[in-house]
Amino acid sequence: MEVARLFATAVFAAVALTSLVVLGVQLVRLGKKGTTAAHVLGATFLLMGFGNFRDPTNELVQQAKQLKQREEDDDGDPPSGKENAAVRD
Amino acid sequence: MEPVDVSRPKLVWVISIVVGLMAASQVVVLSSLLLLGPSSPELRDIIASVPAFDWLTLYVLAGILFTSMVFLFRLRSRAVSWFAVYIGLGSWAALGYAIAPMNPPYFDELVSLGGLLVALGIFGYMLRLRKRQVLR
Numbered sequence: 001m002e003v004a005r006l007f008a009t010a011v012f013a014a015v016a017l018t019s020l021v022v023l024g025v026q027l028v029r030l031g032k033k034g035t036t037a038a039h040v041l042g043a044t045f046l047l048m049g050f051g052n053f054r055d056p057t058n059e060l061v062q063q064a065k066q067l068k069q070r071e072e073d074d075d076g077d078p079p080s081g082k083e084n085a086a087v088r089d
Numbered sequence: 090m091e092p093v094d095v096s097r098p099k100l101v102w103v104i105s106i107v108v109g110l111m112a113a114s115q116v117v118v119l120s121s122l123l124l125l126g127p128s129s130p131e132l133r134d135i136i137a138s139v140p141a142f143d144w145l146t147l148y149v150l151a152g153i154l155f156t157s158m159v160f161l162f163r164l165r166s167r168a169v170s171w172f173a174v175y176i177g178l179g180s181w182a183a184l185g186y187a188i189a190p191m192n193p194p195y196f197d198e199l200v201s202l203g204g205l206l207v208a209l210g211i212f213g214y215m216l217r218l219r220k221r222q223v224l225r
Binding site: 004005007008009010012013015019020022023036 | 135146174178180181183184187188198199201202205209
């Protein structure tokens with residue numbers, strides 16, 4: 001059953017990639033025609049390039065820094081029960 | 090030059106009506122689930138677990154499929170492009186669901202594979218009709 005599901009996923013991937021290639025070819029053909037639609041589409045892609053996809057608050061970096069700091073502060077293994085007993089004796 | 094009258098093949102009747110009704114019923118079922126609310130608590134939990142983007146994907150796919158079937162019924166060659174878009178988007182969505190850690194409740198790989206194979210068969214038939222200039 002797992003093999004069948006894997007095969008199904010592979011078929012989805014193949015068809016999806018084929019559709020992407022066909023889409024690319026169609027876009028190139030449209031671009032070569034130089035119609036208004038092609039200009040509008042090209043301008044849209046250009047505008048998408050100006051978008052800021054990076055997190056402006058740097059939240060992920062801050063979280064990673066905090067995690068690293070916490071790991072450095074809690075360095076070493078916690079004392080085991082035997083060690084605690086030896087200290088008491 | 091006068092356009093040649095082409096009679097609608099019987100298979101076009103069957104495909105466009107059956108698949109078109111399927112797409113329309115999908116929109117009706119999705120809308121009734123969203124607007125009227127589910128009948129059981131289990132169904133409510135399932136619906137609550139589906140993200141908004143997935144709802145949108147299901148609606149868009151059903152809309153594209155319905156449009157394609159309308160064009161096929163009218164023997165327009167644009168049906169081929171719309172159906173190709175449907176297959177492309179549908180396979181991307183199916184790939185996304187298949188590689189996700191948990192399958193959504195309405196998705197099964199093997200059922201979707203069967204659907205994809207049927208869709209590819211219909212697509213091949215459409216291409217043949219376009220080559221014979223039945224679709225214009």
